[in-house]
Amino acid sequence: MKINILAFGIAREIMGKQEFTLDIPSQSKVQDLLMMLENQFPKFKDLASKTIALNEEYVKMDREINPNDEIAIIPPVSGG
Amino acid sequence: MKINILAFGIAREIMGKQEFTLDIPSQSKVQDLLMMLENQFPKFKDLASKTIALNEEYVKMDREINPNDEIAIIPPVSGG
């Protein structure tokens, strides 16, 4: 299935753009997506942490991804 | 010796004025002055606490009073 991914901060710089499309197996989970991203963009492995938000919410690693979800890569936050 | 005393807040209301003169034995200490004030104005006994400042500083109870000191009665403070 095709999914759209948003990337912010250093993740956006690693991907080279804010928004892009990826083709992933259906029923993939958040942890699977993170692994695919690390394989495709090895610089992700250097980050102190990273997670995926679905529909503007933090979710668990075993949450299944739906192609309609708003998917975002969240590198270590540093607001304030 | 004659001394001038400043009184603030509820102490001012108990004395009836902000500033007044008292005749006390020479070499009186702070604790002696407090006792004299309690005897002369029994309402002082009802206060949660009281102390004397000399020359705009808190002092110890056994500090001797000099007639040139700026003497002030400090009832419980409640700023802020």
Add this chain to the structure above:
Amino acid sequence: MIKITDQPINISEVIELANADGAGAIDVFIGTVRNKTQEKQVTQLEFEAYEGMAVKELEKIAKSAKSKWPVEKIAIYHRKGILEIGEVAVVIAVSTPHRKDAFEACQFAIDTLKETVPIWKKEVFEGGEEWVSAHP
């Protein structure tokens, strides 16, 4: 910067006094006149200050805060005279490189102010008035 004033306190002015290039954090405490004390409806408030000594004690607090925390700047303004509900009685602004110190130093300053600074608050409510904390 320390000030006791009978004019309304300009909060921005106090914050500006605490602003420093090296500071990443400013904590500001604002004490306002509440409309209630326990069960009583307060209508107004009056602050009386032993001004010379109050300024000295506030300066001691500022100095003490600087000795305990890496304070860049500290400013304390206290109002005196008659205040209406909602008006600002005290503003303390403290800047430090890191936020934890700003919170601690600011809280220390207001806690110590309430213990040591010769300022007295009289609450006026329907049918009476009372010097706060005067009696046990």
Add this chain to the structure above:
Amino acid sequence: MIKITDQPINISEVIELANADGAGAIDVFIGTVRNKTQEKQVTQLEFEAYEGMAVKELEKIAKSAKSKWPVEKIAIYHRKGILEIGEVAVVIAVSTPHRKDAFEACQFAIDTLKETVPIWKKEVFEGGEEWVSAHP
């Protein structure tokens, strides 16, 4: 009241939003851009936000603070875009009946903001730039 803005933050506006008649205490935290991070001389700073989610997370913080302390009102403004040294990045204002709660709730809010809100800070210094906290 929650806001993420690319315009300079008006501190007085945030404080005014937190002001309440029942409150005796307002604690305000102001985070500013420091001129130094460790040894590096920072020249400017850039904040990027995942805005929709950041607003939601800030609203969670406000709700959580209200559930833990007797908060009357809370306002949080966060800046995004490019900031110069000394500019204000974040302002949090919390009002409560008593001061201890205001300090605690405000500190909780900024501590949690730094842990959960999807906003990213890039420091620009002489000869380089760096996303803060990105790498171990």
